[in-house]
Amino acid sequence: MERQTLVNLMVALLQPLLDDQNEGQNVKATQTLSLVGDGAALTSMRLVSFIADLETTLATDHGLSVTLVSERALSRQKSPFRNIDALADFVLELIATEKGAPAA
Amino acid sequence: MPETSVESRVNVWCLPLLRRLEKGATATESAASSDSAESALENMAATLSPEERAIAASFGSGERRNSYIAAHALLRSILARITGVSPNELVFRYGARGKPELASPLHDWQFNMSHSRDMVLVAVAHGRRVGVDIEHLDEPGDVRRIAARFLSPRDRDAIEQMPAERQRYAFLRCWTRKEAYMKARGDGVSRPLDDFEVTLAADAAPAQFKVTGDETERDRWQLADVPAPRGFLAAVAVEGQSFEVVQHSAWSVDA
Numbered sequence: 001m002e003r004q005t006l007v008n009l010m011v012a013l014l015q016p017l018l019d020d021q022n023e024g025q026n027v028k029a030t031q032t033l034s035l036v037g038d039g040a041a042l043t044s045m046r047l048v049s050f051i052a053d054l055e056t057t058l059a060t061d062h063g064l065s066v067t068l069v070s071e072r073a074l075s076r077q078k079s080p081f082r083n084i085d086a087l088a089d090f091v092l093e094l095i096a097t098e099k100g101a102p103a104a
Numbered sequence: 105m106p107e108t109s110v111e112s113r114v115n116v117w118c119l120p121l122l123r124r125l126e127k128g129a130t131a132t133e134s135a136a137s138s139d140s141a142e143s144a145l146e147n148m149a150a151t152l153s154p155e156e157r158a159i160a161a162s163f164g165s166g167e168r169r170n171s172y173i174a175a176h177a178l179l180r181s182i183l184a185r186i187t188g189v190s191p192n193e194l195v196f197r198y199g200a201r202g203k204p205e206l207a208s209p210l211h212d213w214q215f216n217m218s219h220s221r222d223m224v225l226v227a228v229a230h231g232r233r234v235g236v237d238i239e240h241l242d243e244p245g246d247v248r249r250i251a252a253r254f255l256s257p258r259d260r261d262a263i264e265q266m267p268a269e270r271q272r273y274a275f276l277r278c279w280t281r282k283e284a285y286m287k288a289r290g291d292g293v294s295r296p297l298d299d300f301e302v303t304l305a306a307d308a309a310p311a312q313f314k315v316t317g318d319e320t321e322r323d324r325w326q327l328a329d330v331p332a333p334r335g336f337l338a339a340v341a342v343e344g345q346s347f348e349v350v351q352h353s354a355w356s357v358d359a
Contacts, residue, residue, distance in 0.1 A: 008203075008227075020244060022166075022168055024166070025166045025167075036293065037198065037292070038198070039159035039163075045250070046245050049245050049250060051251045051293070052249060052250060052254070071292040071296065072108020078200050078204065079200070079201040081293055081294060
């Protein structure tokens with residue numbers, strides 16, 4: 001899966017959640033928007049909804065089975081959920097591991 | 105002597121944010137009660153760090169910015185009272201997953217904050233980690249889907265065995281307990297929610313009863329529900345034993 005395709009997918013999934021949470025405030029889903037920590041753009045409930053949406057879409061539309069919330073995520077020094085850029089890298093790594101090939 | 109210097113006390117505040125703005129209440133010692141909401145907000149913003157002000161500015165000019173400023177000014181006001189350091193002189197450092205802590209030499213004072221809609225929940229303790237979470241019962245989200253994906257089979261079963269009209273409440277009760285624990289540890293959402301289980305039965309005290317892979321972890325933490333206004337659920341996770349949770353329902357410069 002191309003990185004930009006994945007980023008576009010995540011932006012498309014994230015934007016409705018941002019619109020719902022920030023009604024009328026026009027918060028844009030960008031690759032560097034903070035998703036966790038102080039100033040996170042989403043509530044934790046919406047963040048896990050986003051993660052569930054992403055896992056489901058990757059599985060149903062792309063045939064890719066990945067588990068994002070995992071010991072692997074927990075073991076990272078920095079949260080892979082901190083923004084879309086970091087999450088895209090993490091997803092690509094999981095996909096590569098699943099396929100037994102190095103990440104692009 | 106700080107009012108919360110007793111190490112066995114965990115002080116918890118559950119307070120409305122916007123009412124503070126409407127009344128012109130501020131987190132600074134100098135604000136007058138007749139200040140307009142906007143000038144109260146400006147006074148609050150003056151107590152924040154440049155980094156916090158930058159985050160607030162990134163939110164534009166709406167309610168999200170106002171809530172962020174009011175919540176962080178309130179937090180600084182509470183920590184200032186406890187530590188004896190001015191609000192704008194408090195220095196935070198951030199863990200790898202974003203959990204804020206007071207920088208040395210105040211790092212033994214541990215705190216955590218959560219807010220939902222108009223309510224903010226703050227816990228402060230000395231020498232032990234704390235985490236809090238508050239959620240509104242109408243927090244959007246498909247709770248059945250989230251439970252199916254993220255909770256342990258035992259958690260799910262406990263929720264599904266409840267009457268349908270109680271399941272959302274039970275899920276959010278479970279969620280607040282789990283998130284408080286994850287926030288206390290500084291794990292954030294990276295930690296699998298099915299990695300540990302909490303009590304959910306109405307007649308059972310809030311507690312963890314299983315943590316995968318670490319038998320000592322269960323005994324290291326205590327959970328407690330925090331009384332919250334109608335429509336909200338809240339919980340606190342505290343490291344260690346032998347402590348008392350003291351809840352405060354008001355905060356002012358004279359508190």
